[in-house]
Amino acid sequence: MRYQDQLFEQRENAILDAARQLFSTQPWDRVTIAEVAVAAAIGKGTVYKHFPSKEALYxxxxxxxxxxxxxxxxxxxxxxxxxxxxxxxxxxxxxxxxxxxxxxxxxxxxxxxxxxxxxxxxxxxxxxxxxxxxxxxxxxxxxxxxxxxxxxxxxxxxxxxxxxxxxxxxxxxxxxxxxxxxxxxxxxxxxxxxxxxxxxxxxxxxxxxxxxxxxxxx
CATH class of the missing domain: 1.10.357.10 (Tetracycline Repressor, domain 2)
Structure with missing residues (x-):
């Protein structure tokens, strides 16, 4: 796997892990993409490169x-x-x-x-x-x-x-x-x-x- 692909997969897994953690501590339908980005330690725009909407993340x-x-x-x-x-x-x-x-x-x-x-x-x-x-x-x-x-x-x-x-x-x-x-x-x-x-x-x-x-x- 190319380094760029590995990095993309790592970021995506970080986003998913951050969302799961946030959903376990507060109502999932109130969690924002911005909060997911902060929890994953990446930019909000980067989250949208992986998941264009909250529906896609869900x-x-x-x-x-x-x-x-x-x-x-x-x-x-x-x-x-x-x-x-x-x-x-x-x-x-x-x-x-x-x-x-x-x-x-x-x-x-x-x-x-x-x-x-x-x-x-x-x-x-x-x-x-x-x-x-x-x-x-x-x-x-x-x-x-x-x-x-x-x-x-x-x-x-x-x-x-x-x-x-x-x-x-x-x-x-x-x-x-x-x-x-x-x-x-x-x-x-x-x-x-x-x-x-x-x-x-x-x-x-x-x-x-x-x-x-x-x-x-x-």
């Missing part, structure tokens, strides 16, 4: 963390017993969100259509590719849990909609601060376990219906 942070999380989930799935793999992956996905509530908020923000429309074409394409990676992993995980590869891609996609609704609900709950403000607080680990049971039961039932032979009319 997108990069979200994609980087999502790719890291997906790689961890894939590794966990590969080393888990088939019958326990899906449950362990779902629970770990919830733990990933809980470990970084700010990231959960950013993911929700970056998933909004109006946000995606403001991104450059290359960034939008990266989000689409990341979504496809998660879809492929879900299909692999689902077929592995069912012990079959008979589910069509379209069927897996339909089942994913229900899972996405549950995961987004958990993400929103984490982003909002959990259940501490409820009259009878709920432990998040218990909440994660119940939602996971609900997801798996629903997937098994729906998948069984999809794989069942059509009934003959008498």
């Amino acid at each position: 997108a990069r942070l979200t994609m980087d963390r999502s790719r890291t999380d997906l790689a961890e989930l894939r590794a966990l799935h590969a080393t888990s017993a088939p019958q326990q793999a899906m449950r362990q992956v779902i629970l770990r996905a919830f733990e990933q969100m809980l470990s970084n509530p700010t990231q959960a908020q950013l993911c929700q923000h970056c998933d909004r259509p109006e946000f995606q429309e403001r991104l450059d074409p290359a960034s939008r394409q990266q989000f689409l590719e990341l979504e496809r990676d998660y879809q492929r992993f879900f299909a692999e995980m689902l077929n592995g849990a069912l012990g079959t590869h008979a589910l069509a891609q379209g069927d897996c996609q339909n089942l994913l909609w229900g899972v996405e609704a549950c995961v987004n609900g958990v993400m929103a709950r984490i982003a909002s601060g959990g259940f501490a403000h409820w009259a009878e607080p709920i432990a998040l680990n218990e909440y994660f376990a119940r939602v996971t049971d609900f997801i798996i039961a629903g997937l098994r039932t729906q998948a069984a219906d999809l794989l069942a032979p059509p009934r003959r009319h008498e």
Whole structure:
């Protein structure tokens, strides 16, 4: 790698590290590019050479963390017993969100259509590719849990909609601060376990219906 390329990459990593640090200590949507520049010890103009807008910075942070999380989930799935793999992956996905509530908020923000429309074409394409990676992993995980590869891609996609609704609900709950403000607080680990049971039961039932032979009319 050329020296100029190494320097560019180092500056970019410094910007990303500075943003993560700032986001962990104050509301992420109030942090300015100028503050990121000061924290990274570089000029404001230099930040814009790497990230032309705060949206571009948000997108990069979200994609980087999502790719890291997906790689961890894939590794966990590969080393888990088939019958326990899906449950362990779902629970770990919830733990990933809980470990970084700010990231959960950013993911929700970056998933909004109006946000995606403001991104450059290359960034939008990266989000689409990341979504496809998660879809492929879900299909692999689902077929592995069912012990079959008979589910069509379209069927897996339909089942994913229900899972996405549950995961987004958990993400929103984490982003909002959990259940501490409820009259009878709920432990998040218990909440994660119940939602996971609900997801798996629903997937098994729906998948069984999809794989069942059509009934003959008498």
